[in-house]
Amino acid sequence: MMIGIAFLLMLHFFGRRALEITLFGGILAGLFAMHLVLRSVRLPFISWFIDNFEREGVRVPGFGSAWYAFGILMAAVAISGIAPLSAAISILAFGDSLSSIIGKKGRFSLPYNRSKTLEGSIAFFAGSLSACFFIGPAAIPLALVCAIAESLPLSLDDNITIPAAAILFFHFYPL
Amino acid sequence: MDVAQAFFYLAQMLDSPYSFFSMLGIAVFLAEPRWEKRWKIALALLIAGGLALLAKNIIMEPRPCIGGSSLIQCPLDYSLPSGHAAMAFTLMIAFIGKRPFPFFWIFALLVAYTRFYLGVHTFEDLAAALVLAPVAYQFADIIWGAFFERGK
Numbered sequence: 001m002m003i004g005i006a007f008l009l010m011l012h013f014f015g016r017r018a019l020e021i022t023l024f025g026g027i028l029a030g031l032f033a034m035h036l037v038l039r040s041v042r043l044p045f046i047s048w049f050i051d052n053f054e055r056e057g058v059r060v061p062g063f064g065s066a067w068y069a070f071g072i073l074m075a076a077v078a079i080s081g082i083a084p085l086s087a088a089i090s091i092l093a094f095g096d097s098l099s100s101i102i103g104k105k106g107r108f109s110l111p112y113n114r115s116k117t118l119e120g121s122i123a124f125f126a127g128s129l130s131a132c133f134f135i136g137p138a139a140i141p142l143a144l145v146c147a148i149a150e151s152l153p154l155s156l157d158d159n160i161t162i163p164a165a166a167i168l169f170f171h172f173y174p175l
Numbered sequence: 176m177d178v179a180q181a182f183f184y185l186a187q188m189l190d191s192p193y194s195f196f197s198m199l200g201i202a203v204f205l206a207e208p209r210w211e212k213r214w215k216i217a218l219a220l221l222i223a224g225g226l227a228l229l230a231k232n233i234i235m236e237p238r239p240c241i242g243g244s245s246l247i248q249c250p251l252d253y254s255l256p257s258g259h260a261a262m263a264f265t266l267m268i269a270f271i272g273k274r275p276f277p278f279f280w281i282f283a284l285l286v287a288y289t290r291f292y293l294g295v296h297t298f299e300d301l302a303a304a305l306v307l308a309p310v311a312y313q314f315a316d317i318i319w320g321a322f323f324e325r326g327k
Contacts, residue, residue, distance in 0.1 A: 028305075
């Protein structure tokens with residue numbers, strides 16, 4: 001969530017190009033760091049970050065976090081306008097984070113995806129309403145579309161499917 | 176021949192589909208000894224190229240060189256994302272954690288920079304290509320797992 005807020009601040013203070021360059025450089029540097037970690041090199045901060053924050057069961061350590069950067073970069077390239085882009089980033093920052101926290105404690109599994117819970121999807125929708133701050137009431141259908149995309153049993157990472165849903169939304173509903 | 180001229184020739188060589196695909200093929204052949212993995216990487220490259228082509232024709236972003244500002248003849252297709260860079264980044268991701276990764280990391284950066292240097296792509300095209308690469312590799316992983324590793 002904090003990283004998402006940092007990207008939002010960067011977008012508003014330094015502009016889209018600065019965000020894109022930071023993400024592009026950060027991803028390339030991050031991939032090299034992941035390679036070194038896979039080659040059993042201990043890197044200060046990065047190894048600690050992977051040990052403490054990486055999702056369980058990932059094949060490449062750190063790639064879970066890399067998907068997040070890939071998702072925001074995808075949104076930055078494909079969504080025109082600062083307000084819609086801010087809305088998409090805020091959904092990743094607040095909606096996805098909230099659903100991860102609450103979804104794990106949920107009891108009711110979704111009928112079409114047993115690995116996700118209804119509580120998690122509701123939390124995602126609620127967190128995604130933070131996009132109202134940037135695009136007003138249009139955030140409600142956007143949050144709904146992204147919540148549905150997040151809940152689908154797809155093989156792609158959430159951090160790609162959520163911005164992809166936001167891109168499609170703004171394609172058909174330009175602000 | 177000075178450095179700038181040598182770099183221009185290199186960029187031109189990477190631009191040509193014949194030399195670019197030959198380079199990719201030779202690099203994969205030399206860096207990866209297992210045939211099964213070679214075919215999987217080839218599948219990932221095919222998917223990356225296909226996705227880039229699909230995205231180009233959906234987004235229909237015109238080339239930045241329209242009007243004659245590029246160092247080479249402006250390509251006739253659309254700009255976003257860069258197909259060359261998407262394939263180079265996919266190759267880089269395929270080798271993460273393997274000994275030849277640094278070579279492919281530098282190669283991908285070089286390919287991406289030459290597209291920008293020649294004036295046929297913008298920075299956004301290269302950024303989109305970087306996003307496309309893990310998606311293409313993920314699709315290749317899914318397809319490979321579903322069709323070729325079933326029953327193993």
